[in-house]
Amino acid sequence: MTMEPMTLDRAQDYLQKYYGYPEFREGQRNIVSSVLNHRDTLGIMPTGGGKSICYQIPALMLPGLTLVVSPLISLMKDQVDALITAGIPAAFINSTLSGKEVNDRIRAAAQGDLKLLYVAPERLELDWFREEMSHLPISCIAVDEAHCVSQWGHDFRTSYLAVAPFVEGLSQRPIVAAFTATATPEVMDDIVKLLRLREPQVFVTGLGRDNLAMTVLRGENKREYVMAYTAEHAHETGIIYAATRKEVDQLYDRLQGAGISAGRYHAGMTDNERAASQEGFLYDDIRVIVATNAFGMGIDKSNVRYVIHYNMPKNMEAYVQEAGRAGRDGEPSQCILLFNGQDIMTQKFLIEQNQQDDERKHNDYRKLQQMMDYCYTNRCLSNAMLDYFGEAHEDKPCGTCSSCTDDRELIDMTVDAQKIFSCIHRMRERFGVSMVASVLKGSRNKKVLQYGFESMPTYGTMSNRTEKEISDVINVLASDGYLALSEGQYPVLKLQSLAADVLKGQRQVMQRVARPSRTKTAGLS
Ligand code: ADP
Numbered sequence: 057m058t059m060e061p062m063t064l065d066r067a068q069d070y071l072q073k074y075y076g077y078p079e080f081r082e083g084q085r086n087i088v089s090s091v092l093n094h095r096d097t098l099g100i101m102p103t104g105g106g107k108s109i110c111y112q113i114p115a116l117m118l119p120g121l122t123l124v125v126s127p128l129i130s131l132m133k134d135q136v137d138a139l140i141t142a143g144i145p146a147a148f149i150n151s152t153l154s155g156k157e158v159n160d161r162i163r164a165a166a167q168g169d170l171k172l173l174y175v176a177p178e179r180l181e182l183d184w185f186r187e188e189m190s191h192l193p194i195s196c197i198a199v200d201e202a203h204c205v206s207q208w209g210h211d212f213r214t215s216y217l218a219v220a221p222f223v224e225g226l227s228q229r230p231i232v233a234a235f236t237a238t239a240t241p242e243v244m245d246d247i248v249k250l251l252r253l254r255e256p257q258v259f260v261t262g263l264g265r266d267n268l269a270m271t272v273l274r275g276e277n278k279r280e281y282v283m284a285y286t287a288e289h290a291h292e293t294g295i296i297y298a299a300t301r302k303e304v305d306q307l308y309d310r311l312q313g314a315g316i317s318a319g320r321y322h323a324g325m326t327d328n329e330r331a332a333s334q335e336g337f338l339y340d341d342i343r344v345i346v347a348t349n350a351f352g353m354g355i356d357k358s359n360v361r362y363v364i365h366y367n368m369p370k371n372m373e374a375y376v377q378e379a380g381r382a383g384r385d386g387e388p389s390q391c392i393l394l395f396n397g398q399d400i401m402t403q404k405f406l407i408e409q410n411q412q413d414d415e416r417k418h419n420d421y422r423k424l425q426q427m428m429d430y431c432y433t434n435r436c437l438s439n440a441m442l443d444y445f446g447e448a449h450e451d452k453p454c455g456t457c458s459s460c461t462d463d464r465e466l467i468d469m470t471v472d473a474q475k476i477f478s479c480i481h482r483m484r485e486r487f488g489v490s491m492v493a494s495v496l497k498g499s500r501n502k503k504v505l506q507y508g509f510e511s512m513p514t515y516g517t518m519s520n521r522t523e524k525e526i527s528d529v530i531n532v533l534a535s536d537g538y539l540a541l542s543e544g545q546y547p548v549l550k551l552q553s554l555a556a557d558v559l560k561g562q563r564q565v566m567q568r569v570a571r572p573s574r575t576k577t578a579g580l581s
């Protein structure tokens with residue numbers, strides 16, 4: 057069945073009438089018309105991208121009822137209240153209701169008095185509920201936060217596995233429209249497979265937000281940076297994410313000490329303390345909130361001008377979600393990631409601490425490596441991000457990220473790269489970044505001597521650099537695909553075919569790097 061051209065115009069009329077918006081956003085238009093065409097649809101959009109409208113407008117236009125599966129009980133009521141205020145008949149059913157209230161709402165749905173009914177996924181596991189629903193004219197099932205069906209996601213919920221059998225138990229199969237902000241290929245595959253979508257149309261949109269300027273800073277003095285930045289932006293609203301409660305508390309104390317209007321948020325605080333912080337932030341009594349990643353679920357504050365990551369997050373999904381809390385109002389905003397080698401250690405430690413099977417651990421290490429690649433790349437950060445999530449984009453740099461605005465000179469690093477590659481080759485591709493850097497530096501540390509590396513021709517060939525500088529160059533080479541790091545706690549450097557081209561003199565390597573630092577004894581004339 058194809059849609060008459062009028063339908064999308066009509067959808068736009070509804071958008072104006074009920075929401076007061078004149079236009080669909082690019083991604084919304086595609087998704088709405090796919091659903092109205094009775095196609096199973098997977099819509100991937102960042103938080104704040106406008107997912108709700110993608111199923112609410114079709115719900116108004118399709119006959120019967122749209123059932124919305126949503127995991128956040130706390131948000132259901134807000135959503136439904138907003139719909140009712142807009143004049144859209146909607147209700148929710150969850151564990152906060154009495155038996156009578158539940159029955160009343162089911163009856164209202166059966167009588168055709170509702171267009172949207174929100175339920176938590178757990179409800180779909182109940183036999184009596186399935187039985188009740190099987191009599192209703194359900195045209196569409198909208199699955200919100202659909203990544204919860206996947207073990208690869210960051211928020212797996214078993215009850216999402218009940219969605220597919222539920223759909224199949226209905227007398228008429230409805231359209232299934234799934235939504236998430238998580239767009240890794242594994243998660244997308246899982247959603248399609250585990251929700252048993254039929255020939256779905258998949259739309260990935262809006263991850264690149266033009267108003268967000270992405271920055272990665274390596275080797276910065278983090279604390280000084282944050283103090284200076286917050287002082288300079290004292291009248292702007294910002295979020296600073298730190299990895300641990302201890303770090304949150306310390307930063308918070310310093311900011312307060314410096315007279316900056318700061319709050320904090322982490323799981324070690326009481327419920328009351330956390331609620332107070334959250335409200336203070338929402339109502340602009342607090343400018344900067346220092347928080348662990350516990351902060352943010354369901355926070356919809358539009359005027360956040362900057363999100364600073366004091367530590368590298370565990371993966372790109374987490375990063376994009378947290379950084380994406382900046383600039384919801386479309387105004388120019390900053391996403392700044394402060395990165396150093398310690399962050400890698402911290403994340404590896406956390407992976408090792410999590411009791412989980414080998415496959416998951418492997419997956420976590422791979423995602424960590426991809427996060428590190430983002431931190432080390434010289435490429436346009438916006439494009440690197442879009443590529444990671446598989447979103448189509450123009451082949452031109454964004455012009456605002458820290459790679460695009462990097463005015464350090466592009467230096468020919470071919471000779472250094474050749475030294476590094478041949479050293480790795482001679483070490484038989486059995487060692488990690490720091491060991492290779494030690495050998496190139498000409499270090500006399502115990503492990504170097506124990507393996508007899510001091511007699512290798514590449515030993516000490518980069519002695520004019522610090523080991524940290526050499527490590528940085530190696531990491532950038534890995535991020536650019538010349539080298540791969542094996543997965544696991546102690547990754548080993550492997551040469552890739554690009555590196556072979558460099559060794560053969562068929563390819564030039566350019567990097568933006570700090571100039572080699574001079575050793576003290578060399579003196580400055
Ligand atoms: P999500 O569920 O993806 O996080 P929401 O559906 O809550 O996002 O929408 C985020 C914000 O964008 C809301 O304030 C919403 O009213 C607004 N919005 C959504 N669609 C449009 C549109 N077409 N034009 C203008 N604003 C929109």
Ligand code: ZN
Nearest residue numbers: 436454457460
């Ligand atoms: Zn860029």
